[in-house]
Each structure stands twice: as structure tokens, then as C-alpha cells.
Amino acid sequence: MILLKNVLKKYKTASGSLTAVQDANLTIRKGEIFGIIGYSGAGKSTMIRLLNGLEKPTSGTVQVSGYDISTIKGKELRQARQKISMIFQHFNLLWSRTVEENIAFPLEIAGVGKEASQKRVSELVEMVGLKGREKAYPSQLSGGQKQRVGIARALANNPEVLLCDEATSALDPETTDAILDLLLDINEKLGITVVLITHEMHVIRKICHRVAVMEAGQIVEQGNVLEVFQSPKAEITKKFVSQVTESAEHKESISQMLDDPNSQLIQLTFVGKKAEQPVISHLIRTFDVDVNIVHGNISATKSGPYGTLIVRIAGNEENINRAIQYLDGEDVKSEVIQHAN
Amino acid sequence: MLTKLFPNVDWLAMWEATQETIYMTVVSTVFTFVIGLLLGIILFLSSPNQLWANKLVNWLTGSVVNIFRSIPFIILVILLIPFTNMLLGTIRGANAALPALIIGAAPFYARLVLISFREIDKGVIEAVRSMGAKTSTLIWKVLIPESWPALISGITVTAVALVGYTAMAGIIGAGGLGDLAFLDGFQRSRTDVVFVATVFILVIVFVIQIVGDFITARLDKR
Numbered sequence: 001m002i003l004l005k006n007v008l009k010k011y012k013t014a015s016g017s018l019t020a021v022q023d024a025n026l027t028i029r030k031g032e033i034f035g036i037i038g039y040s041g042a043g044k045s046t047m048i049r050l051l052n053g054l055e056k057p058t059s060g061t062v063q064v065s066g067y068d069i070s071t072i073k074g075k076e077l078r079q080a081r082q083k084i085s086m087i088f089q090h091f092n093l094l095w096s097r098t099v100e101e102n103i104a105f106p107l108e109i110a111g112v113g114k115e116a117s118q119k120r121v122s123e124l125v126e127m128v129g130l131k132g133r134e135k136a137y138p139s140q141l142s143g144g145q146k147q148r149v150g151i152a153r154a155l156a157n158n159p160e161v162l163l164c165d166e167a168t169s170a171l172d173p174e175t176t177d178a179i180l181d182l183l184l185d186i187n188e189k190l191g192i193t194v195v196l197i198t199h200e201m202h203v204i205r206k207i208c209h210r211v212a213v214m215e216a217g218q219i220v221e222q223g224n225v226l227e228v229f230q231s232p233k234a235e236i237t238k239k240f241v242s243q244v245t246e247s248a249e250h251k252e253s254i255s256q257m258l259d260d261p262n263s264q265l266i267q268l269t270f271v272g273k274k275a276e277q278p279v280i281s282h283l284i285r286t287f288d289v290d291v292n293i294v295h296g297n298i299s300a301t302k303s304g305p306y307g308t309l310i311v312r313i314a315g316n317e318e319n320i321n322r323a324i325q326y327l328d329g330e331d332v333k334s335e336v337i338q339h340a341n
Numbered sequence: 342m343l344t345k346l347f348p349n350v351d352w353l354a355m356w357e358a359t360q361e362t363i364y365m366t367v368v369s370t371v372f373t374f375v376i377g378l379l380l381g382i383i384l385f386l387s388s389p390n391q392l393w394a395n396k397l398v399n400w401l402t403g404s405v406v407n408i409f410r411s412i413p414f415i416i417l418v419i420l421l422i423p424f425t426n427m428l429l430g431t432i433r434g435a436n437a438a439l440p441a442l443i444i445g446a447a448p449f450y451a452r453l454v455l456i457s458f459r460e461i462d463k464g465v466i467e468a469v470r471s472m473g474a475k476t477s478t479l480i481w482k483v484l485i486p487e488s489w490p491a492l493i494s495g496i497t498v499t500a501v502a503l504v505g506y507t508a509m510a511g512i513i514g515a516g517g518l519g520d521l522a523f524l525d526g527f528q529r530s531r532t533d534v535v536f537v538a539t540v541f542i543l544v545i546v547f548v549i550q551i552v553g554d555f556i557t558a559r560l561d562k563r
Contacts, residue, residue, distance in 0.1 A: 052471055054467060054470060054471060077473075078473035078474070078475065079473060080473070081470075081471055081472060081473035082472065082473045085471065085472065086468070086471040088464055088467075088468060090462075090464050092462065092464040092465045092467065092468035093465075093468075094465060094483065094486070094487060095487065095562055095563045096486045096487050096489065096560075096562060097486075105469075105472065105482070106472045106473075108478075108482070109472050109473055109474045109475075109478055110473075137562040139562060139563050153472075163471075
């Protein structure tokens, strides 16, 4: 569906050349929601613009739904873009057009007749939940409503791919969730492949099937969202995962508890079904240790729940070590929390 | 009453001069709008990072605009005498003033058009490109509609300047209120004629400004 092979993108600047993306290899399957996460300047904006030819790679190939985006030009590229639509952080609506005129714009570009266009627009207005606001101008809408117009506009020509450029970053948390639900709905009902870039792990967690983590122009990690959550490898991925699992306050209190020499703090990570196994009660019964639950957290991801539990295990050293061995044997991922962590 | 206050004013001549001024202003404003808009589009699209990014075209257009914008109008009128003569076969009358008026004002307006286009959110242009729009669609359906209020307030300012230019053109015999005020008023020391002509010019300017502001406000949906 979407294939990036050895993609390199360099910009010429006044002070030399700047590498925005390098060694990018990526396969995105048809119908999935794929997230690209990274801090600003990581190259994710360039990455998503490579997918609809707003940026051309310096070298490498970019293929999207059968189009060789890296080489096509002119009419062919314009036609490809009608099948690869995009929504934006700042919505980018035309202020001079009403809601329905904005949504009709891509249809005008595609040369759809007036009647067919009107019919399609009213379908779209209905789908994104803007009924009754058709005649409003963008300036009369809230941020969430503007993004709904953006989404309706992007869907007008029945695209195969929807690119989301930080689509929820300018919205408040509640509106963010509503827009994410809408994107999920569109993905499930229409089977559109969604590629989104974001700096919020919350967005990845809530709707993505798979994720790629970007740092300094490179993809440092990619995989199923659940796997990445369970065992983040790169340092930056761990940081992103802790965005949704830990608060700053919690970190501080944990570090205070580390000073007790007769116990160990252990972080357990449960994924999906494993969350239901009675690991803790079995642990207490089998080994002569005391277990105290310090902190628990569960977050839902697209492919199942993901939970973390921090427990303090107290007892003599040998028993503690045996208990930790037992946990390692189970499918629960366990990690001893140490200082300077 | 009026004859007592303004003993030297020939009202019929004053009315004819007013019509000439309005004629020159309207015709030159229309041409200035069209030519300035075209120049502005070329300037905008040929500037760096735009769709037709082209240093040579941008530099050439920019230079032409800057040169004609910098020549004082009264000198431009004189410089253009041979050109006007060739074009119209005469250098007298309202029509003879038009080439100078248009060539003087269009570059000025082109700059205002460029500024208006630059005010458009870059994201909007990117969004339109991402939909697969042609450049002509971008020009007619995005650049111009999205900057209508600025384009209209720009042409209002230019039209007001053009009223002033017509008065100057009057000095070399183009007719209109400027011509009347200068020849019939100033040179014959008839202050009342100068006064009435000035009031008429002011009225024309006010009407242009009010209409311009009204249209701008109506178009602005931001």
C-alpha cells in the first residue's frame, strides 16, 4: 500500500545542507492506522509530505497506492493527490467559503458535476456531524468543528489514504478524543489507510495499529503499538511511553521508595489477556515474600489493554530473587527499578 | 446665491470637468486593477518557494514595477508623450491621460497585490496543492477570493491616488477638474474656481473611499 525505500531528504539552506529524513524504510499496510511519533524537528512533517509529493525525496522511492510519488509529475501527480488526501493541524480551510463550499472544493478540482457534488457534500456533512452548520463560515466554528470540515473535505473524493498532519495538536483533550474517534470510525467503516504524525503518545495509543518512532530524521523503532508499549527499545520510545503511563509526581515518589534495602521495587507490564492471570496471588502463595502494591495503571490501546503495576517485594534476599525469577518465567514482563532510572 | 458666492464659476464647465475626472479615474482604475493583478500574480508565483519560482522572471518583473513606481508622475507624463502620441495620435484630452495614469498606477497596485497574496496562510496554499489543484485553480479560486478584502482596499487606495494623478495630468491639458482649477482658476487668479474644483475632487475621493470600505467590509468573512 505505502512503501518507502531508502528515502533521503536534504534541504539546501543558506548555511549548507540539512538532512530532514534519512534511511527511511517503511511499509504501511492497506487499511491500517499507522502513527509516526517524534518531537518537533524529528523529520515527521517532511516524512508525511513525502507521501503526497508536497516534498520530493533527494533519493529513494516513495510508493503510495500504486503511484510512484517520487517520480510522477503534473497531471498524474494531481490525480494521485485526489486519492491521497490530507488534514492539517491548523485546518487550513478557505475563510472565504462556507462549510459546504469548503467541502465541495476538492470536488470542483476533480471536475464533479454540480448535482453530484451537492449530494456528496450533504453525505459528508452528515458523516462528520456538522448538520445544520453548512452555511457557516470557518470563523464561526470551533476548532473541533473546523477539523471536522477538514476531514469531510479530505474524504470528498473517496481517497484511499488519509494523511493527518498533527491533526489534533491544536485541540483540547476532549475535542482531541472526539476527532480521534471520528478518524477511527472512518478507518473502520470506509477502510481508508490512515497515516498520522504526532508528538502525543496518547494519540498513538488510542487509535494506531502500528507506530514508527522518529528521532533526528531517522526511524529508530517501529512495530505494533502494543509491543512497542510493552518493550520500548530506544531511549526516546521509553520517554514517549512514559508520557501515558507515568506522571512526574509518580516518578518522584518512586525514587523515594528505593532507599529501603530489604525490599525491591518491581515494575510489571501486562498486555492483553495476561492482565487477567492471577500472577500476584500465586507469587505470594509460592514464595515467602510480602507484596505491596505501590502503583497501578491501565491504558487501553487499539489492540487491547496495556497495564503496568509497580509492586514492592519484601523478604530475605534469596526469596526475593526467586520471586523475580518466577516473574521472568511468566509471560509478564518484569523489571527491577533501580536508582538513576 | 451661488453666483454671488462664486462669481467666476462656470457651472456647466465645472460639471463637464467633473465628468472628465470621473471618466479618467474609472477607466484608469479598471485597467490598473487588471494589469496590477496580473503583475502581482506573476510577482507572487515567481518568488522563491512558490509554484513558478523563477529568479529571472521575478527579478525582471520586480525591476519594471520598481522603476515605474519610482518615477514621479509628472515626469512620467512627459516621458510618455511620444508613446501616447503614437498610441492615440494626440496628447490632449482625457483619453491621452490614460496611458500615463495606468502605467503610473499599475506597478503601485501590483505591489499591493503581492502584499495581499503574501498575507494568505501558507498552509491554505499547501492544503489546496495537496488536493491536486492546478495552478489556475489556485489563482482564481484561492489567491484572489482569499485576498478579496485586501485587493479591494488596495484598489481603493490606488483609485484615490489616481484622482490626484488626473489633476496633475490636467496641467498638461488632459482636461478634468485639475485642468480647470489650474488654467481657469489659478492662472487667472480666480480663487473661487480653485475652491469649488477642490471641493468636487474631495467629494469624488470620499465617495471612492466609502464605497471601497463598504465592499471590503462586506467581503470579509474572517
